[in-house]
Amino acid sequence: MLTTENTLTLVIDYQARMIPSIQDREELTRKSAVLITGCRILGVPIIPTQQYTKGLGETIPEIRDALGEFEPVEKFTFSCCGNKDFTELLAKTEIKNILVTGVEAHICVQQTVLDLLERGYSVFVIADCIGSRFSVDRQYSERRMEQAGAVFSTVESVLFEMMVSADHPRRKEISNLVK
Numbered sequence: 001m002l003t004t005e006n007t008l009t010l011v012i013d014y015q016a017r018m019i020p021s022i023q024d025r026e027e028l029t030r031k032s033a034v035l036i037t038g039c040r041i042l043g044v045p046i047i048p049t050q051q052y053t054k055g056l057g058e059t060i061p062e063i064r065d066a067l068g069e070f071e072p073v074e075k076f077t078f079s080c081c082g083n084k085d086f087t088e089l090l091a092k093t094e095i096k097n098i099l100v101t102g103v104e105a106h107i108c109v110q111q112t113v114l115d116l117l118e119r120g121y122s123v124f125v126i127a128d129c130i131g132s133r134f135s136v137d138r139q140y141s142e143r144r145m146e147q148a149g150a151v152f153s154t155v156e157s158v159l160f161e162m163m164v165s166a167d168h169p170r171r172k173e174i175s176n177l178v179k
Contacts, residue, residue: 002124002161008095009039011048011067012080012102012109016057022103022131023138029062031128031155032101034177036066038159041173045093048072049080051108078108081115097122099158100150101129106141113145123150124158 014032019025039046050059050072058064059072075083090098098121102109109130116123125145132138146152153161156178163171 002097002099002158003164004042004044004162006095007044007097007099007158007162008090008093009036009044009046009099009101010080010112011036011046011063012100012112013049013051013056013104014060014063014102015050015053016060018051018056018103019060021133023133023135024131028103028129028131029060031126033062033066035099035101035126035129035155035159036063038155038174038177039099040066040068041170041177042159042162044099044162045095046070047080047086047089049075049083049086049102049108051078052076079111079115080108081112081119096120097124099124099126101126103131104137105130105132106137107132110141110145113150114148117149125150125152126155126158127152128154 048067048070053074073083073086077083080086098116100109100113100123113123113125159174163174
């Protein structure tokens with residue numbers, strides 16, 4: 001069961017030079033901003049990454065605004081787990097449930113998910129918050145991640161699961177956010 005105490009959100013590479021070529025980028029960006037904002041409301045820790053910022057640009061404004069003040073983990077490896085700063089930051093949290101969102105589904109997201117699973121984490125890929133340039137890449141990547149043990153879910157589902165009950169003090173904020 002996902003709770004606000006046992007869950008962390010990983011936001012992978014929503015960068016200026018990548019997003020324009022991603023299929024359904026407007027909906028992906030909107031849903032991802034909802035997830036990030038919801039996690040902030042609920043107090044769920046968030047780790048954002050950027051892949052080779054010099055070449056791929058900064059995090060896009062919609063995601064940057066949802067994150068608020070943040071310091072991205074700069075990476076050059078496709079898997080976040082190939083970055084020492086990331087693995088040290090993740091280890092410090094002692095959290096084992098990781099919500100994964102980002103681009104591209106078949107490269108950085110997939111390699112990160114596979115590495116996290118191998119390291120014993122429970123990985124929840126947020127299906128409405130991952131994207132690729134081509135649907136076939138995303139489709140087969142989803143299959144591979146699920147076969148490896150990742151659980152697929154959606155923004156609304158995980159936000160409400162983490163609240164547990166309708167009497168959660170932040171329920172109205174989350175309900176208004178997902179409308």
